[in-house]
Amino acid sequence: xxxxxxxxxxxxxxxxxxxxxxxxxxxxxxxxxxxxxxxxxxxxxxxxxxxxxxxxxxxxxxxxxxxxxxxxxxxxxxxxxxxxxxxxxxxxxxxxxxxxxxxxxxxxxxxxxxxxxxxxxxxxxxxxxxxxxxxxxxxxxxxxxxxxxxxxxxxxxxxxxxxxxxxxxxxxxxxxxxxxxxxxxxxxxxxxxxxxxxxxxxxxxxxxxxxxxxxxxxxxxxxxxxxxxxxxxxxxxxxxxxx
Numbered sequence: 001x002x003x004x005x006x007x008x009x010x011x012x013x014x015x016x017x018x019x020x021x022x023x024x025x026x027x028x029x030x031x032x033x034x035x036x037x038x039x040x041x042x043x044x045x046x047x048x049x050x051x052x053x054x055x056x057x058x059x060x061x062x063x064x065x066x067x068x069x070x071x072x073x074x075x076x077x078x079x080x081x082x083x084x085x086x087x088x089x090x091x092x093x094x095x096x097x098x099x100x101x102x103x104x105x106x107x108x109x110x111x112x113x114x115x116x117x118x119x120x121x122x123x124x125x126x127x128x129x130x131x132x133x134x135x136x137x138x139x140x141x142x143x144x145x146x147x148x149x150x151x152x153x154x155x156x157x158x159x160x161x162x163x164x165x166x167x168x169x170x171x172x173x174x175x176x177x178x179x180x181x182x183x184x185x186x187x188x189x190x191x192x193x194x195x196x197x198x199x200x201x202x203x204x205x206x207x208x209x210x211x212x213x214x215x216x217x218x219x220x221x222x223x224x225x226x227x228x229x230x231x232x233x234x235x236x237x238x239x240x241x242x243x
Contacts, residue, residue: 021166
């Protein structure tokens with residue numbers, strides 16, 4: 001029985017990577033966890049006007065001459081083709097616009113890559129940006145709030161953001177996945193390949209964090225979790241398990 005449990009967890013790591021949403025806290029149900037605005041003038045607060053769930057991100061951009069960004073935590077991405085998707089709408093009667101994009105960690109201004117300007121409407125709609133990486137590395141996914149001169153009304157604006165995703169079309173999502181080995185025995189998650197004291201986080205398939213514990217003796221207790229599929233993140237690595 002233990003051998004079967006090990007194989008189920010290992011196969012989940014190897015196969016489900018292409019289907020899963022790689023963004024942590026994609027629907028802002030855990031407020032701003034795993035998201036950071038790049039500048040104080042980009043005001044980000046949690047709103048109840050959600051596309052799904054009970055929360056969304058309200059982004060308010062002043063009448064500024066700068067582009068600003070809401071940035072997701074860095075991900076290890078392999079060479080391949082990816083799709084960023086996000087649901088967004090105007091927060092009020094003033095028309096807003098966004099760009100979806102990515103940048104290598106520590107990249108220069110010329111390294112930022114974006115979609116075309118996406119003009120929002122008063123209802124939630126899905127916006128997407130497909131891109132290809134030729135080499136593996138660490139990248140941040142981001143939503144750009146363009147400077148005032150580049151949006152329809154040429155001034156301050158606000159928008160609502162929800163259900164952000166990054167999915168893999170071809171390639172491998174985690175270039176270091178072979179370092180993280182997981183298996184479950186009687187509601188105990190056994191973790192190999194990372195050091196004790198590392199923070200291990202467990203998320204539902206919809207992105208809600210349900211557990212955060214430091215690794216002790218290579219183990220995390222899952223007693224309070226029901227059966228289902230979960231995403232485990234440890235350091236910069238992540239994997240799916242099945243309980």
